[in-house]
Amino acid sequence: MAEIIISSSSKEITKIIRKELQILFRENGFDSRVLNDNKENRKNSLPKERVSQLEACKIIGISLPTLYKEIRRGxxxxxxxxxxxxxxxxxxxEALKK
Known part of the structure; x- marks a missing residue:
């Protein structure tokens, strides 16, 4: 059995994999922009806009029990x-604008 030695850095391997995935995405009709990963995208990603229940109460101006009721009401x-x-x-x- 032959031994294969890869002398590439993890960044180079990641770049190669990303290119191959972009090709696969395009061939199958998916948006390959989701694969673009840079610090700007990570800073502006969804987790940044997550707020805890207590933070939500402060934003809305209600108590925690009232928030629970509003969540149950939809x-x-x-x-x-x-x-x-x-x-x-x-x-x-958006809910407050309604």
Whole structure:
């Protein structure tokens, strides 16, 4: 059995993989822009607009029990990652405009 030694850095390998994925995305009709990864995209990504329940209460100007009631009524949508619950700032603002 032959031994293969790869003498590329992880950045070079990542670049090659990204190019191949972009080709696959384009061939299958998907938007390959999702693969563009730079510091600007990471700074402006979705997790930045996540707010905790308490932060949401401060933005809206209501108590936590009232927030729970409004979530049950469907005025605000709550998301969770594991045990952590959060709301999206943009959705809070949209709901308040209504």
């Amino acid at each position: 005025k605000f949508k709550q998301y969770s990652v594991g045990r952590n619950k959060y709301l999206l700032r943009s959705e809070i603002i």
